[in-house]
Amino acid sequence: MRPITRTHRPKAGTEPVDLRSDTITVPTQQMRSAMAKAEVGDDVLDHDPTMRALEERVAALIGTAAALWTPSGSMGNIIALMAHLDRGDEFLAPAGAHVLEAELGTAAWLAGGMPRALEHDAGPGKVSPDAVRRAASTTGPYYNLRTKLLCLENTHNAAGGTITAPDEHAAVAAAARAAGLAVHLDGARIWHAAVALGVPPAVLTVGVDTLQVCLSKGLGAPVGSVVAGSAEFVAEARRLRKMLGGGVRQGGVLAAAGLVALDRIDRLAEDHARAARLADGLHERGWQVQRPQTNIVLVTVADIAGTLRRFDDAGVRASAIAGKVRLVTHADLTEADITAALDRIGPIERPRDGVSRMRPARR
Numbered sequence: 001m002r003p004i005t006r007t008h009r010p011k012a013g014t015e016p017v018d019l020r021s022d023t024i025t026v027p028t029q030q031m032r033s034a035m036a037k038a039e040v041g042d043d044v045l046d047h048d049p050t051m052r053a054l055e056e057r058v059a060a061l062i063g064t065a066a067a068l069w070t071p072s073g074s075m076g077n078i079i080a081l082m083a084h085l086d087r088g089d090e091f092l093a094p095a096g097a098h099v100l101e102a103e104l105g106t107a108a109w110l111a112g113g114m115p116r117a118l119e120h121d122a123g124p125g126k127v128s129p130d131a132v133r134r135a136a137s138t139t140g141p142y143y144n145l146r147t148k149l150l151c152l153e154n155t156h157n158a159a160g161g162t163i164t165a166p167d168e169h170a171a172v173a174a175a176a177r178a179a180g181l182a183v184h185l186d187g188a189r190i191w192h193a194a195v196a197l198g199v200p201p202a203v204l205t206v207g208v209d210t211l212q213v214c215l216s217k218g219l220g221a222p223v224g225s226v227v228a229g230s231a232e233f234v235a236e237a238r239r240l241r242k243m244l245g246g247g248v249r250q251g252g253v254l255a256a257a258g259l260v261a262l263d264r265i266d267r268l269a270e271d272h273a274r275a276a277r278l279a280d281g282l283h284e285r286g287w288q289v290q291r292p293q294t295n296i297v298l299v300t301v302a303d304i305a306g307t308l309r310r311f312d313d314a315g316v317r318a319s320a321i322a323g324k325v326r327l328v329t330h331a332d333l334t335e336a337d338i339t340a341a342l343d344r345i346g347p348i349e350r351p352r353d354g355v356s357r358m359r360p361a362r363r
């Protein structure tokens with residue numbers, strides 16, 4: 001695979017259109033100059049002033065008392081799970097959740113949690129209050145698992161960037177709390193849900209004890225996430241972050257980019273519009289596409305590896321998730337890139353054997 005290293009936006013028509021993830025964006029000039037000018041301290045010894053400013057701003061945005069910068073979203077999630085779970089405790093999460101599928105099982109071997117995946121019985125990416133109540137009931141004998149935590153994900157990545165609406169979220173979180181569970185929200189793309197719904201992000205965090213949000217996905221920071229909750233949780237999270245090797249020194253250089261990233265929340269509406277155009281175009285070309293709610297387009301194909309290879313040969317990079325081909329729109333794309341991607345992918349071929357095949361690459 002060609003490595004892609006660049007410091008500027010590629011010109012459509014010459015470079016592959018990279019739709020593998022919204023993490024591939026490079027920092028803007030504005031981020032780079034904010035990083036160069038950042039006021040810094042030693043965040044392990046004291047508290048780096050720019051990291052503090054970022055943490056306070058994120059906490060206000062998502063409606064928590066406190067927040068802590070982490071190098072990655074995975075670290076934010078594992079810190080929260082370590083704080084919530086004792087060895088052998090069960091935790092619930094919607095099937096396909098990032099904590100279940102994409103964090104190397106750390107929820108189990110680092111946080112000691114016994115995972116239970118819940119079916120999406122309330123729509124793609126969503127679980128119902130009833131399902132949570134049923135899963136959380138602990139009326140069995142002493143050797144039954146103790147269910148301690150519900151871990152939600154909004155938007156749900158593997159389900160195709162699907163949104164849980166505020167009322168649905170509040171009902172599920174309330175059911176979990178009533179059943180004695182703590183609630184963690186993996187809000188890697190909570191910004192996308194908020195923009196698509198036209199609500200402040202804090203509306204989507206009602207009833208949660210802790211949450212994790214990413215600055216390096218749609219918002220385009222080069223590095224960084226924030227894990228958040230009560231002041232007591234964040235004090236413990238700081239210890240856990242250090243334990244995991246995530247205590248950084250002059251982190252203000254990175255946090256400065258995160259502060260600029262937070263000015264780019266409204267821009268996500270562009271990514272959503274482009275994902276919709278991409279999905280419509282693929283549908284017109286005969287592909288079996290799920291209608292995107294945010295910036296993730298899932299395509300159902302017979303042969304994933306073969307399709308990814310053909311896309312790549314045609315100049316479109318995609319990835320695989322949950323048995324589908326995933327195309328993600330992001331800040332470093334233009335309208336012309338979407339047009340080019342549709343042109344390059346072209347119509348699906350439906351030969352008589354019923355197996356979906358792409359037309360040979362044009363380039």
Ligand SMILES: *Cc1c(COP(=O)(O)O)cnc(C)c1O
Nearest residue numbers: 072073074075098153157186188
């Ligand atoms: C990307 C992502 C994360 C964290 O990812 P990092 O690559 O560790 O920053 C967590 N949850 C979801 C749903 C994600 O998409």
